[in-house]
Amino acid sequence: MLTKLQELDVPCVEPAGIVQNRTDDTGNLLGAALLTRHLTFSLPYRALFSTTLRPQVAERFLDALALLLVRLHLSGFLWGDCSLSNTLFRRDAGSFAAYLVDAETGELHEKLTDGQRTHDIENARINIAGELLDLEAGGLLHPSIDPIETANSIINKYQSLWREVTEPVVVTPGERFKLYSRISRLNELGFDVAEMKAESNDGQVYLRPVVLEPNFYAK
Ligand SMILES: Nc1ncnc2c1ncn2[C@@H]1O[C@H](COP(=O)(O)OP(=O)(O)OP(=O)(O)O)[C@@H](O)[C@H]1O
Numbered sequence: 001m002l003t004k005l006q007e008l009d010v011p012c013v014e015p016a017g018i019v020q021n022r023t024d025d026t027g028n029l030l031g032a033a034l035l036t037r038h039l040t041f042s043l044p045y046r047a048l049f050s051t052t053l054r055p056q057v058a059e060r061f062l063d064a065l066a067l068l069l070v071r072l073h074l075s076g077f078l079w080g081d082c083s084l085s086n087t088l089f090r091r092d093a094g095s096f097a098a099y100l101v102d103a104e105t106g107e108l109h110e111k112l113t114d115g116q117r118t119h120d121i122e123n124a125r126i127n128i129a130g131e132l133l134d135l136e137a138g139g140l141l142h143p144s145i146d147p148i149e150t151a152n153s154i155i156n157k158y159q160s161l162w163r164e165v166t167e168p169v170v171v172t173p174g175e176r177f178k179l180y181s182r183i184s185r186l187n188e189l190g191f192d193v194a195e196m197k198a199e200s201n202d203g204q205v206y207l208r209p210v211v212l213e214p215n216f217y218a219k
């Protein structure tokens with residue numbers, strides 16, 4: 001699955017091999033294990049939050065997680081277990097990125113339905129709130145970060161990003177700037193617009209991005 005996600009240019013860890021026939025200390029056979037290449041400079045969420053991370057910076061990492069989920073859903077990937085522990089965070093050259101670590105529960109579809117996306121999002125909301133509550137209980141969370149509100153805000157961010165990426169731009173003659181500003185916003189989010197579909201109705205043109213190509217590594 002990770003290999004397929006890499007082919008789709010989704011930010012995720014790189015598979016390196018599989019260990020078969022593992023045994024425990026008493027010789028009992030264990031399931032196979034997947035080895036992945038260590039993602040350099042990455043931070044697991046426990047390291048991220050246990051430092052004196054400022055809430056504004058934490059928010060940018062969490063925005064990166066919302067964007068990762070949008071990218072995965074656009075590629076038809078239903079994560080099934082989106083959580084902070086199944087994600088790695090990286091900060092490089094002033095940008096914040098989230099990587100998928102654990103694709104064990106994932107399914108790849110041609111296109112996700114709204115119901116599938118909702119299921120994935122609700123699952124993420126519960127997982128993230130639970131993980132943050134856990135950190136809070138352990139005294140590892142900045143006091144100004146509210147676990148439930150933060151989990152909800154990641155999901156709200158996801159919803160608004162999804163709309164930005166998928167909803168049509170409505171352009172009337174003389175409003176071409178609206179199209180340019182949408183394209184530049186999509187570029188900023190890490191997408192190149194390869195194709196747009198135009199429909200006209202009542203003198204207005206509806207332009208919807210239909211083919212988005214990730215320019216993630218160029219960010
Ligand atoms: N390629 C990698 N580079 C850096 N860290 C990694 C990598 N793969 C996994 N990790 C770290 O190991 C943790 C657990 O990885 P993973 O989710 O794949 O294992 P798991 O057995 O499913 O564990 P869990 O039950 O906690 O989810 C991740 O949260 C991450 O911190």
Ligand SMILES: [Mg+2]
Pocket residue numbers: 085086102
């Ligand atoms: Mg995991």
